[in-house]
Every structure is written in C-alpha cells, then in structure tokens.
Amino acid sequence: MEKKPVIEISHLYKSFGTVDVLKDFNLNLFEGENLVLMGKSGSGKSVMIKCLVGLMEVDKGSIKVLGKDISKLRQNELDELRTDIGFLFQGSALYDSMTVRENLEFPLRRHSHDTEKETKALVEEALENVGLPDTIDLMPAELSGGMQRRIALARALILKPKIIIYDEPTTGLDPITAKEIILLMMNIQEKYATSSLIITHDVDCARVISNRMILLLDGKDYAEGSFNDLAKSDDPKIKAFFK
C-alpha cells in the first residue's frame, strides 16, 4: 500500500531582502519515514523548517501538513495542528526559568485535559523514554548539553506528535553523546511510529537514521535518494556533501 505524505512542500520561495534563500524548493515526507535534509550551513535548512511550522511566512509556494495548507489556517487551527508536530531545536530551547518537570508539563497543561496524576505519569514516562528520570526537579542550566537535548526530545514527544522535526540534533555534541541521541531518535521512531524530518549536516547521523535523503543546494532540492545512492554519485556537488 502506498504511504500517504504527511508533509508536502511545493515550489517554495523565500527571500530576505535581495538574498534568495529558497528557490522552488520541494519536499514530501511520508508516513513512518525518516527523511534527512542535508545542506551546507546557511543553505536555508532552518528557514525551511521555520516556514514549515508557521514561524515564518513564505513568499510563494504551498506547505501542507497532514493535508492542511498552513497558509490558510487561522491562528487557533495552526496552534491545534502544531500539537501534531514535535520540534527539537538546535540549541534545545528549554525554558530556562522552569524546571525539567515544568518544561515537560508546559505543553500538556495547554493542550490536554489530563488530571494532575495523569500529567505526572506522562512526564515521568517521557523522562524514562529518554533515560533521565532523575533530572525531574533540576533546572536546564544544571544539565549537560547532551542531557538538555534529551529533555528537549522528551518535551517534543510529550503530546505524542505524528511528525517530529529535528533541527541539527547532533550539532555541538561529542561523538559518543551524538551516537546516543541518534539511537534515541531511532528508538522513538520505532516506539511511536512517527514520521521524522531530520535537518543535519552530520553524515554519520544521516547514514544511520535516514530512509531517504534530500540535498539542499542553492535553495533547491538538488538531489534525492537513499544514503547509499547519493554517496555513490559521481556528481561533484553531491560528492562534496559526503567528504
């Protein structure tokens, strides 16, 4: 059976002043898939995902998430749709005035009608999933970079989203912690059957986790295929990604 697309981006354009960041960019993410989007720093990867979740307006083109065109949604409908999307930020983006517990409770208190007991159980389960149950009462500043990334992942997962977007999940981490994060992402994908869009320039991460890859070059989806296909390509522009 053919899998349904959960994200459809077609003919996306975005520019800042005279600088064209995205030019006719296209992407489809299918149900249960791990799609890696690779590109150089400053190639527009982060701009693309910010457009995808409605943090930035697009100049031209359409973005459909779970069948809904995000440019046509009202604010409350967009907020509702965002509960189906988990987002792991590059710098973790934990709320530093809140404890780990409060960070995880924050989306729950807004979007679910669980009792205090159920909320507590969900927070504990999320922390168990990322292997950090003892950090519940710590502040983000008391955690290492890797631990912060795990807690941010737990927060992204707490509403049981259908799609998870990872923005450079291994950037700034040592190789061992980066591997742990990659394994964690794979476990989560297996456990919750989510669809994942992973933005990275980490080739190791892409090799391990991707089902399919898109290479972003000059604001366009320059090449698409499996990791092995792209790694074997003779095109010098593609080769440059895998050096």
Place this chain on the structure above:
Amino acid sequence: MKFFSSYQSGFNSFFVEIGEMGNFTGRYFRELFSRPFEFREFLKQCYQMGNKSLLLVSVTGFILGLVFTLQSRPTLMEFGAVSWMPSMISISIVREIGPVIIALICAGRIGSSIGAELGSMKVTEQIDAMEVSGTNPFKFLVVTRILAATCMLPILVIIGDFVALIGSAIIENTKGDVSFLLYFNQVFEALEFTDLIPATIKTFFFGFAIGLVGCFKGYNSKKGTAGVGKASNSAVVFTSMLLFVLDFIAVFITDIFYN
C-alpha cells in the same frame, strides 16, 4: 552633507521604532482581553516583580526620606519654618519624588530584567519553541509581564512612600524631638486626596511604561547575546526618558483639573 544624512537616518529609525512600539501596544490591548487568560503566569510575575523589588524599594525609600529631611532641615530652620517639615516632606514625597524615584529604580530592576529575560529567550529560540508548542508567546510572556508591572508599581510606590516618611520621621525624632505620633498626625493633616489620587494614577502609567518598553525591547531583540545586553540597556534608558515625559504630562493634567 554626511552629518545631515546620519541625523536623518537616526530620526527615521527613531520614528520607525515609535511606530513599531505603537503596534506592539495595540497588540497588547487586543491580546489582554482575549482568552485564554494566563492567570498563573500573571501571579508568578507579580511575585517576581513585587516581592523581589520590595527590599530595594524599601531601602531606597528609607534613604530618600532620611536624606531629604537632613538636607531640608537647615534651610527650614533658617526661616523658622521647621514645624512645616512633615507637611513639606510628605507632600513632596507623595506627589512627586516618591513615584518618580521608585519608578526609576523599578525601571532599572524590572525593566532591565524583562528586557534581558525576553531577549535571551528570543536568541535561544525559547520563544519559537513556545509558539511551536501551540502557545501564544505574546500572551504568555508579554501580556502577563506588562499587566504585572502595571499592577505592582503603584503598590511598590505606596510602600516606598511610607518607608520614606518613616525615614523622615526618624530624623525629625532624633534631631528635632518630634514624636512619631505628632509627625504622622501632621503628615495626614497635610495630605489630601488631591495629592494621593493623581500621584497613584500616574504610577499605573509608570508601571505600564516599564513593562511595555522592557517587553518590546526584549521581544524584538536581535543579533545574539550582544543584542540581549543592548535590549536590557536600551529598555532602562528609554523607560527612564519615558517616565519623565509621562510625569510631565501627569503633572500638567493634574494642574488643569485641580488648580
């Protein structure tokens, strides 16, 4: 020519910023009256701003009362008008010096803290994370902080004024042999509602200005960590200037109504 063009661009960016602040204020009032109300966060901010500024405001008020009385005493003695001390001190503190000095202290304490907090949340993508999680960050962060500053500043000013009068009474008691009871009797005889009400009303506007500018600068901060420092600094500078403008307007209006 270059001199004029740099002034022109400075003026342009000033007016652009004023316009943006106008939009920000309009958004605040729209979001203030729409659901959901972030009551828990509002109370948390009231605690942060009120309780944590209390010591600073009390110490400042106390020293203000002491110094003001010590400085005024010789002059009043020269004119044989030292018995007017409680009336003069109370009217000056309640009408003008208390609200302005305490608002300036709060601009430093509260305005800079809001600017720095929201600025660092902006550059570390915490505001984006909030928005992506389906929460309106403007409502959660901005509306609650501006409202808390608006509500807390009048309370802080009343406390600060009272502590300043205690400071003044201590000086009068030790230097002039005036009992506390007599001092405060004279204070309450001298003060009228026309002194208290306009002075209290203007503190709501001072609180609003402190919250608004702090939030505006922090929420729109750019250019990484340097931008956070700039947001915090310019929040204090701009608020201090705005407080004097608001004070002038308040005094002008009071003068029309009461004199």
